[in-house]
Amino acid sequence: MALALLPAVWPSAGQAETSPAVLAVDMVSGVILADKEGGAPHHPASLTKMMTAYVAFAAIESGKVGLEDQLSVSDAAAAQGGATLGLRRGDRITLGQALRAMIVRSANDAAVAVAEHVGGTESAFASRMTEEARRLGMGSSAFRNATGMTAAGHVTTPRDMAVLAMALQRDFPRFRSLFSSRDLPWKGQVLPTVNGFLGAYAGAEGMKTGFTCPAGYNLVAVAHRGERRAVAVVMGAGSSAERLSTMRQVMDRALSSAPPAPGRMLALLGNGAGAPPDLSGIACGGRSGGMGAVLGTRRPLPAGWALEVSFGRDRGRVGQELAKVHRQLKARLGGGSTMIVVKPRDGLLRYRGLIVGLSERRAVDTCLAERAKAGEERCLVLPPTMLAGAMDDERRFRMISAH
Numbered sequence: 001m002a003l004a005l006l007p008a009v010w011p012s013a014g015q016a017e018t019s020p021a022v023l024a025v026d027m028v029s030g031v032i033l034a035d036k037e038g039g040a041p042h043h044p045a046s047l048t049k050m051m052t053a054y055v056a057f058a059a060i061e062s063g064k065v066g067l068e069d070q071l072s073v074s075d076a077a078a079a080q081g082g083a084t085l086g087l088r089r090g091d092r093i094t095l096g097q098a099l100r101a102m103i104v105r106s107a108n109d110a111a112v113a114v115a116e117h118v119g120g121t122e123s124a125f126a127s128r129m130t131e132e133a134r135r136l137g138m139g140s141s142a143f144r145n146a147t148g149m150t151a152a153g154h155v156t157t158p159r160d161m162a163v164l165a166m167a168l169q170r171d172f173p174r175f176r177s178l179f180s181s182r183d184l185p186w187k188g189q190v191l192p193t194v195n196g197f198l199g200a201y202a203g204a205e206g207m208k209t210g211f212t213c214p215a216g217y218n219l220v221a222v223a224h225r226g227e228r229r230a231v232a233v234v235m236g237a238g239s240s241a242e243r244l245s246t247m248r249q250v251m252d253r254a255l256s257s258a259p260p261a262p263g264r265m266l267a268l269l270g271n272g273a274g275a276p277p278d279l280s281g282i283a284c285g286g287r288s289g290g291m292g293a294v295l296g297t298r299r300p301l302p303a304g305w306a307l308e309v310s311f312g313r314d315r316g317r318v319g320q321e322l323a324k325v326h327r328q329l330k331a332r333l334g335g336g337s338t339m340i341v342v343k344p345r346d347g348l349l350r351y352r353g354l355i356v357g358l359s360e361r362r363a364v365d366t367c368l369a370e371r372a373k374a375g376e377e378r379c380l381v382l383p384p385t386m387l388a389g390a391m392d393d394e395r396r397f398r399m400i401s402a403h
Contacts, residue, residue, distance in 0.1 A: 020216070020237040020246055023158040024254040025266045027166065027222070027229035032264045033254040034232070037158070039271040041140060042235040043278075044156040045210030046083070046106045047218050048148030050164050051129045051141075052114060056099060057172040058132070059118045067096035071113045076122065080108035082149065082212075083194065084396060085186065087113065097186075104184040104193045106209065108147040115146035122146055133160065136167050140271035150214045157271045158233040165207055165220050165231045166266075179206030179222075196240070197221050201248060203255070207231070209243075216279035217243040223251050230254035238282040302339070302356035305363040306387045308380040310353030315340065322353030332366050333358055342394045349397075352390060354382070 023038035025031070032038070059065045073091040085107040087093065093101075093110070095117060101110040112122055119125025122145055129143040138160035144151040169176065182198060184191045195209050203223045210218035217237040223230060232250045237243035309329075310321035319340055326338050336355045343350045360383075367379040382390065 020242065021158050021235045022233065022246060022250050023162050023269075024230055024232040024250050025162050025166070026254070026260045027169070027231055029260055030166075030266045031260045031262065032266055032269060033230060033260060034250050035264075035269070037272075038162075038233070039140070039157050039159050039269055040235075041155050041157055041272060041274055041276040042218070043150055043154070043212060043215035043276045044141075044148050044161070044235075045150075045212040045215035045218050046148040047156065047161055047208055047210040047220055047235075048129075048143060048146065048154070049102050049106065049111055049210075050161070050168060050208050050220065051133065051143060052111050052125075052146045053099060053103060053175070053178070054164065054168055054172070055125065055128050055132055056095070056114050056118050057168075057175050060095075061172070065095060065118055067094065067099075069095040069117065071095055071098055071117045073109065073113055074116055077109045077112040077116065080112055080147065082108050082147070084109045086396075100178055100181060100184055101186070103178045103208065104181045104195075105191055106194050108149070111146045133164075136163055137267065138163050140273075148210055148212065148215075150212050155276050158235050159266065159269045159271055161220050161233045161235070162231050162266055165222060165233075168207075169222065169231075176206070179208065180204075181206075195219075196244060197247060200244060201251065205229075211240075211283070213280040213284035214276075214278045216283040219243050219247050221247055221251060223255065225255035226257075228255045228257075228259075236277065236279055238279065301388055301391055302337070303384075304356065305358045305360050305384065306354045306356040306382040307333075307336075307358065307363055307367055308352050308354055308382060309378070311350060313350055315351045318351040318353045322355070325353075326355055329355070329366055329370070332362070332369075334362050341390050342397050343390070344393065344397050354387075354390070356387065 021037035021040050022034055024034040026033055071093050073087045073089055075089050078087055078089045083106045085101045087109040098110040098114045101107040102114060115122045115125035119128055126143045126145055133141040141156040141160040142153050144154040182193050198204050201223060203225050205222040207220040207222050217240050218235045220233050232247060232254055234243055234247050237246060309325040310318045312318050322338050336357045339354050339356055341352045341354060343352050363381050367381050370378045
């Protein structure tokens with residue numbers, strides 16, 4: 001018999017639209033241990049990269065490509081949004097590095113580079129992904145890209161993701177460590193994984209997170225306790241906190257000390273029909289705990305030039321200094337407005353206090369005068385391109401935080 005799902009874990013029937021779908025399966029027997037809408041269609045988001053990895057692993061094992069192959073980053077790969085490694089056109093990266101970046105950091109630019117190297121084009125690679133899904137018995141999954149960015153017809157179910165997770169574990173055991181990696185060495189830095197479950201759950205072995213506004217917060221996880229191993233899937237959570245707490249409780253039940261009784265098998269679980277739900281209003285619309293509430297909606301790029309006049313780890317102090325300097329310089333700058341931008345640095349968060357909306361002449365002349373009086377640290381001029389870069393740093397941080 002499958003484990004019962006307690007009402008305390010998921011919202012009541014009146015809140016069903018915000019309740020994530022869940023599925024847990026015993027890795028040895030294939031018995032379903034927990035099921036709540038496990039066959040319902042969902043946007044996969046970056047869970048897609050599990051299938052990207054599967055197709056790439058198959059190409060490596062067949063000898064068609066190798067881990068040390070040098071990939072040249074294309075315009076299409078470099079132009080990817082969302083979570084990225086910051087690759088630029090013409091950059092070189094090995095297939096092994098790209099795969100690790102794709103899994104550990106959920107890097108979309110790395111995923112497209114992998115797809116183009118293995119499949120020629122991303123669209124051709126996506127067709128191979130769908131073909132592999134059919135071969136594995138993922139009857140309701142179709143892929144339109146290698147990243148998981150929302151696209152018409154790009155869909156899966158918790159049941160199909162569990163099938164894929166078990167296939168990855170079974171077919172490519174030598175690559176399991178990629179999904180359990182806690183960090184990515186890159187250009188002299190050590191970048192942490194975006195998969196918080198790895199460090200938050202005793203016995204966690206890995207797999208993959210996913211997030212887009214339409215998909216909400218998704219997670220596929222494999223964990224063990226003693227001799228027991230289980231794979232669990234959470235799709236459509238409204239926040240990263242809800243995703244993690246739901247997964248913890250599902251996995252606790254799946255790994256309970258009692259061996260699973262005979263019951264429904266994963267292979268026999270059917271998938272439902274229909275369109276996947278759009279969770280943008282929940283995951284990104286400002287609901288308590290959602291990305292919109294925590295980080296705010298994406299801000300438009302201010303016009304003109306900017307000055308950075310405060311910088312530090314304490315957001316409150318940065319804001320106080322920013323307001324003080326703006327009052328002092330407002331007349332000379334001809335106005336302007338203030339904003340604080342997040343800057344990840346060396347694994348820690350810093351905050352940049354900016355005065356934006358300035359003309360080039362006012363920004364340059366004022367900063368030069370202030371530097372002459374108070375030193376080089378007084379201010380930093382940001383042309384529009386540098387301001388756009390600062391905003392892009394913040395955007396990437398938001399996406400990585402969401403993952």
